Amino acid sequence: MTNATQSATKKRPVYRNINLFTDVRTYRLPAAGFVSILHRVSGLLMFLLLPFILWMFDNSLSSEISYEAFTNAFVAGIGFVPAWFVKLVVLALSWAYLHHFIAGVRHLWMDATHSVSKQQGKSSAVFTLALSLALTALVAAKLFGLY
Structure with missing residues (x-):
């Protein structure tokens, strides 16, 4: 590679050890990572x-x-x-259950079909988030008397 080619390519930062105080603001977690963390949070919420x-x-x-x-x-x-x-509190529990269930089904589906591509992981993560939030909104509407 020539120097012109190297300078033209954008250097992306490499995060080996993410520092909570300096790197978290600039680090973009992928959708699958976000769903994975929420899966753990929802399980902890239900347990507590x-x-x-x-x-x-x-x-x-x-x-x-x-x-x-x-x-x-x-x-x-x-x-x-x-x-x-x-x-x-009941709404939070409803979200925790719905998200944990849907994310668990997502993991089982990925394991059963060997769907481990980056694009498929992203699309299933976005689907998991959207479905769990939509179902939680329906529960909230019923719980707070909108229908």
Whole structure:
């Protein structure tokens, strides 16, 4: 290569060790990496909120009175926690479940079909994000009484 050719090609930065304070602002994570991180975050969120999930499940199935108290939590809240916050927590759990499920199906599909090309990974990651957010928007509309 000549010097003119080398100077004409754009030098891309190489990140070996990403520094949280200097490199994160300029580093662009690909869609597949973003989905992978969100898959882990959604799994952690579901794990940490497991006691709340079990409480909701227990109150919804124990008796008619407990079911009434369960549905009342979405109208009047729980103790000092307002109803809108309960709805937001349930919405976050809904997103976590939907995203984790769809991303898990994406991983299984990629494993089963050996679909590991860069373009296919990007398109399936974008599809995963779009579908999980669209389904979460439908749950939010139902939860907040839009239909």
